[in-house]
Amino acid sequence: MPETRSVYRSEVSCGSSSLRVQLPARAVRLLAIGVALLGLADCRPKQDEKNSGFSRAETFYLGGRQWGEPSSFNPLGTSGWPISTMNLIYETLLMYDSLSGQMQPLLAESYAVHDDRIELLLNPAARWNDGQPISAWDVSYTFELGKKYKSLNIAPIWQYLNAVRAYGQDGRGDQDAKRPMSGNDYPRHVVFELNLDKKNPLVVLDALQAQSILPRHAIEPLLAARGDNLDEFKKLKFDQNVVSSGPYRLLSYSSEKIAVVRDDGYWGNQALHGGKKPVPKYIVHPIYKSNDAFSVALRQGRLDVSTTFVPRIWLKAKKGVRSWFDREPYFVTSSIPMLLANHQRAPVSDVHLRRAMAFAINYKDIRELAVSGYSEPLEPGLILPFGLERKFFSEEDAKRYGTRFDPERAKAELEAGGYVAVFGPDGQLLETRGPDGKPLPTIYVKSPTGWSDWESIVRIAVKSMRAVGIDARERFVDTSLFWNALYEGDFDLIMFTPSTQPSPSKPWSRFEALLTTRDFVRTGQRMYKNMGRFNDPNAAAYLPRIDALLAQIPTLTDDDARLSAYRELNVLFMQLQPDIPLVYRPDTFYEFSIKHWSNLPSAANPYLPPLIPGDRLGTNMLWSIAPVSN
Amino acid sequence: MLSNHPTLEHIFRRAGWYFVTFLVAITINFFLPRLGDANPVDTILAKVSAGLDSASAKAKEEAYLKEFNLVELDATGNVKRDARGKPVRTSLGRQFINYLGMSVRLDLGSSILQHPKRVSEIIKTALPWTLALQLPTIVFGWLLGNLLGALAAYKRGVFDRVLYPLALLASAIPAFCFGMLLVYVLGIRLEWFPAVGGYDDGLTPEVSWAFFQSASYYYVLPFLSVFLIVVGGQAIGMRSMCIYELGSDYVKYAKLLGIKERQILFYMFRNAMLPQLTGLALALGTMTSGALITEMIFSYPGLGMAVLTAIQGSDYPLITGCTLLVTICVLIANFSVDVLIGFLDPRIRAAQLGK
Numbered sequence: 001m002p003e004t005r006s007v008y009r010s011e012v013s014c015g016s017s018s019l020r021v022q023l024p025a026r027a028v029r030l031l032a033i034g035v036a037l038l039g040l041a042d043c044r045p046k047q048d049e050k051n052s053g054f055s056r057a058e059t060f061y062l063g064g065r066q067w068g069e070p071s072s073f074n075p076l077g078t079s080g081w082p083i084s085t086m087n088l089i090y091e092t093l094l095m096y097d098s099l100s101g102q103m104q105p106l107l108a109e110s111y112a113v114h115d116d117r118i119e120l121l122l123n124p125a126a127r128w129n130d131g132q133p134i135s136a137w138d139v140s141y142t143f144e145l146g147k148k149y150k151s152l153n154i155a156p157i158w159q160y161l162n163a164v165r166a167y168g169q170d171g172r173g174d175q176d177a178k179r180p181m182s183g184n185d186y187p188r189h190v191v192f193e194l195n196l197d198k199k200n201p202l203v204v205l206d207a208l209q210a211q212s213i214l215p216r217h218a219i220e221p222l223l224a225a226r227g228d229n230l231d232e233f234k235k236l237k238f239d240q241n242v243v244s245s246g247p248y249r250l251l252s253y254s255s256e257k258i259a260v261v262r263d264d265g266y267w268g269n270q271a272l273h274g275g276k277k278p279v280p281k282y283i284v285h286p287i288y289k290s291n292d293a294f295s296v297a298l299r300q301g302r303l304d305v306s307t308t309f310v311p312r313i314w315l316k317a318k319k320g321v322r323s324w325f326d327r328e329p330y331f332v333t334s335s336i337p338m339l340l341a342n343h344q345r346a347p348v349s350d351v352h353l354r355r356a357m358a359f360a361i362n363y364k365d366i367r368e369l370a371v372s373g374y375s376e377p378l379e380p381g382l383i384l385p386f387g388l389e390r391k392f393f394s395e396e397d398a399k400r401y402g403t404r405f406d407p408e409r410a411k412a413e414l415e416a417g418g419y420v421a422v423f424g425p426d427g428q429l430l431e432t433r434g435p436d437g438k439p440l441p442t443i444y445v446k447s448p449t450g451w452s453d454w455e456s457i458v459r460i461a462v463k464s465m466r467a468v469g470i471d472a473r474e475r476f477v478d479t480s481l482f483w484n485a486l487y488e489g490d491f492d493l494i495m496f497t498p499s500t501q502p503s504p505s506k507p508w509s510r511f512e513a514l515l516t517t518r519d520f521v522r523t524g525q526r527m528y529k530n531m532g533r534f535n536d537p538n539a540a541a542y543l544p545r546i547d548a549l550l551a552q553i554p555t556l557t558d559d560d561a562r563l564s565a566y567r568e569l570n571v572l573f574m575q576l577q578p579d580i581p582l583v584y585r586p587d588t589f590y591e592f593s594i595k596h597w598s599n600l601p602s603a604a605n606p607y608l609p610p611l612i613p614g615d616r617l618g619t620n621m622l623w624s625i626a627p628v629s630n
Numbered sequence: 631m632l633s634n635h636p637t638l639e640h641i642f643r644r645a646g647w648y649f650v651t652f653l654v655a656i657t658i659n660f661f662l663p664r665l666g667d668a669n670p671v672d673t674i675l676a677k678v679s680a681g682l683d684s685a686s687a688k689a690k691e692e693a694y695l696k697e698f699n700l701v702e703l704d705a706t707g708n709v710k711r712d713a714r715g716k717p718v719r720t721s722l723g724r725q726f727i728n729y730l731g732m733s734v735r736l737d738l739g740s741s742i743l744q745h746p747k748r749v750s751e752i753i754k755t756a757l758p759w760t761l762a763l764q765l766p767t768i769v770f771g772w773l774l775g776n777l778l779g780a781l782a783a784y785k786r787g788v789f790d791r792v793l794y795p796l797a798l799l800a801s802a803i804p805a806f807c808f809g810m811l812l813v814y815v816l817g818i819r820l821e822w823f824p825a826v827g828g829y830d831d832g833l834t835p836e837v838s839w840a841f842f843q844s845a846s847y848y849y850v851l852p853f854l855s856v857f858l859i860v861v862g863g864q865a866i867g868m869r870s871m872c873i874y875e876l877g878s879d880y881v882k883y884a885k886l887l888g889i890k891e892r893q894i895l896f897y898m899f900r901n902a903m904l905p906q907l908t909g910l911a912l913a914l915g916t917m918t919s920g921a922l923i924t925e926m927i928f929s930y931p932g933l934g935m936a937v938l939t940a941i942q943g944s945d946y947p948l949i950t951g952c953t954l955l956v957t958i959c960v961l962i963a964n965f966s967v968d969v970l971i972g973f974l975d976p977r978i979r980a981a982q983l984g985k
Binding site: 053054055056059061068069071072077150151155156159230231234235237252254255256257259284286287288289290293296297299300302478479480481482483484486518519521526527528529 | 668673675676683686687689694696697745746755813817831833926931943944
């Protein structure tokens with residue numbers, strides 16, 4: 001560097017005046033060209049000048065479901081691109097209303113749960129977009145695909161079903177499925193026969209509101225032409241001339257957006273919506289690459305509704321951004337992120353240590369600092385103390401058996417377990433000694449790198465645990481390694497949210513996801529429920545009561561019996577503390593902008609649950625919203 | 631015979647070396663992503679199998695492994711499993727042979743995470759956006775930067791005193807910081823320019839005035855975010871080079887000989903240009919890897935994001951496809967510069983031939 005400078009200095013005197021005069025002119029010219037180039041780029045088109053594309057007043061923009069370029073719209077495809085699982089194109093039999101707990105009709109106009117079966121009656125007006133009626137054969141065919149192809153999402157339901165049968169009005173069976181259909185002469189009556197060895201109407205109801213029904217007359221020949229080879233079938237993209245039943249059709253897609261266009265011949269307009277059409281002609285899902293981009297677009301009114309995480313949403317209110325509530329917790333929460341403990345690995349397999357952790361964690365900090373306050377205050381146990389689950393929640397049990405933030409009780413619990421914390425002179429935790437007097441290995445809390453809300457939750461939990469004398473540390477791992485560790489049980493503590501979506505089977509499915517011992521295998525092999533390997537059925541301490549309650553609850557129909565069963569199960573959970581619930585979270589976020597469309601559902605106008613259009617019942621808002629006139 | 635044509639000999643020698651480099655590079659490209667513990671099937675399974683019972687999850691896993699050719703099959707077409715019940719993965723060696731075979735047929739295979747999409751298709755849709763963003767910024771940034779740098783070195787005085795710190799600042803700002811600043815100030819606060827996307831959400835890419843207008847309007851911020859940084863970096867480099875050349879013996883000698891300023895200037899510029907040219911070639915070569923940060927901040931279409939998601943999800947075919955593209959571009963760019971410099975600078979050619 002000094003050398004350069006000295007060279008520079010020596011040259012200063014050599015410069016010639018002619019050079020100095022010539023160069024500025026050239027430089028000015030070049031700069032002018034540069035500026036002109038930049039200026040050219042800045043030709044702002046006026047908003048209403050567009051003669052091609054989607055006009056703003058007819059287009060509803062939604063965001064947050066799609067994060068990359070869609071590769072296929074195959075309804076049996078592997079990548080599960082959201083738009084094809086949304087009921088804009090294919091439709092489900094029923095739609096679950098998470099506000100009232102009722103099922104709303106869609107393809108099925110009514111349903112009834114019997115002791116050994118669930119019966120549905122299809123809407124007589126329901127038609128595929130090629131004019132064919134939607135029949136009970138379509139329903140049985142769709143479900144039976146899962147019997148044939150074990151890798152399909154619908155396959156697991158078959159452990160709870162014996163058969164799905166189609167019946168005509170006269171009670172005729174489904175033997176004559178090949179008969180051509182004409183007029184009203186087709187079966188509309190579907191019977192789901194339950195497997196009584198594993199009787200569980202709840203999971204069947206879950207499937208009825210989750211599984212899109214496919215057109216048998218379109219899918220079957222395509223599969224047959226490929227020798228019934230599912231892998232070959234999955235290569236079809238289903239991106240044009242698709243036989244479907246929903247109110248919209250795929251219009252175009254690219255790496256930047258997906259657009260669907262209204263199908264004015266949609267059967268449900270007459271049958272379900274009193275002759276009205278959905279208001280927006282187009283629905284467009286722009287594909288942005290980060291949460292922030294969706295937030296910015298929402299703020300600028302480029303998006304009308306989004307299902308992404310928007311931090312500090314109250315700051316965006318003056319830009320017209322709204323959420324379900326206009327004050328804390330802003331969103332309707334329905335899931336419980338928690339720390340799963342590994343019951344096959346010391347020391348977290350010790351209930352004293354787990355309860356000490358549960359007493360140690362500052363849940364208020366987690367709620368306020370890690371999740372922007374988007375959560376109700378945490379109550380102990382696995383039952384949400386609000387909403388539809390409230391009727392199964394017992395405040396009395398929670399007070400008596402539950403763990404809350406209380407560092408003194410955490411320390412007492414550690415002492416009861418024979419643990420001794422050794423702090424250094426500066427108050428830093430040096431080590432935790434176990435009941436045998438030896439220092440415990442550090443307890444690592446695994447969480448995926450880059451999931452910033454989980455990272456903050458874990459940091460707060462670790463800090464709280466260290467403060468009472470538990471030697472815990474964060475361990476953030478690559479996402480795919482995280483899932484591997486989760487299923488194979490390679491963790492001390494790990495972040496996880498069990499069974500998140502509001503559905504008819506809540507809160508049972510949350511308990512089941514954490515406590516069931518079905519398919520129990522030791523760590524090292526994969527387990528997709530109860531990843532913490534709680535309640536080993538081969539161990540001496542096995543509690544058969546838990547599995548018995550899990551099997552019993554879905555079969556109960558009496559609310560009192562359900563309440564007492566749920567209470568017993570929740571008390572067991574609180575006493576044994578197999579896992580440590582941390583905070584409540586929405587299953588899906590729901591924010592909207594009031595700039596271009598009005599009458600979107602919110603707590604003040606709760607005619608539909610907080611879901612974006614296309615997502616289950618959220619679709620129905622398309623018939624009720626109105627463009628904002630400027 | 632070639633010894634009579636030193637230039638040709640030089641070119642052939644270089645080409646040979648580049649071919650060897652290419653082979654080594656594609657081998658590394660193949661093995662590197664596959665060495666870690668992560669594998670793409672876990673990533674996909676993670677999304678779809680939480681809460682499934684073990685039998686269905688196993689069926690799903692086998693279906694994926696078969697679909698992507700990642701597993702050994704026994705005689706009956708079932709997935710082979712080891713003693714612990716884990717599927718036996720296809721050996722790396724065999725995968726490599728498959729890969730070489732496909733590469734010879736110019737077949738990049740299908741992406742795993744975006745199955746059944748072809749890798750070539752993904753690259754084809756993303757590449758134009760990447761080129762549109764990168765090529766003008768690099769070329770114009772390089773030209774403007776070098777001119778400004780040279781000017782600063784000649785002019786000195788106020789021009790240099792203003793330009794030099796500005797250039798330092800521009801080149802030293804991290805790209806993400808600068809990009810976010812642009813988005814925040816010009817996109818969100820002042821709302822002069824759109825903050826995210828490549829064109830208006832209400833349009834579809836087509837050859838029309840409305841689309842062109844919209845795309846150029848959306849282009850401004852992403853362009854600036856890279857352009858200014860390139861200009862700054864190039865200006866600093868060129869300024870130092872010119873100052874160095876100004877002090878060299880041949881310039882002094884030429885001045886003593888009374889050669890015209892313009893002529894001296896030309897000599898000097900030509901010499902100062904050489905290292906800058908290499909820089910340009912490298913930048914042009916690596917540009918196909920995409921401007922990841924720009925793409926992320928502005929949600930701008932392009933290859934960078936494709937590569938990132940591919941790496942995160944261990945989407946082997948897409949990673950190898952993209953790295954292959956980058957490898958080829960870098961090698962071609964370097965090779966052209968080697969040849970070009972050989973022509974521009976006879977000293978290099980002579981040195982290469984050991985004469």
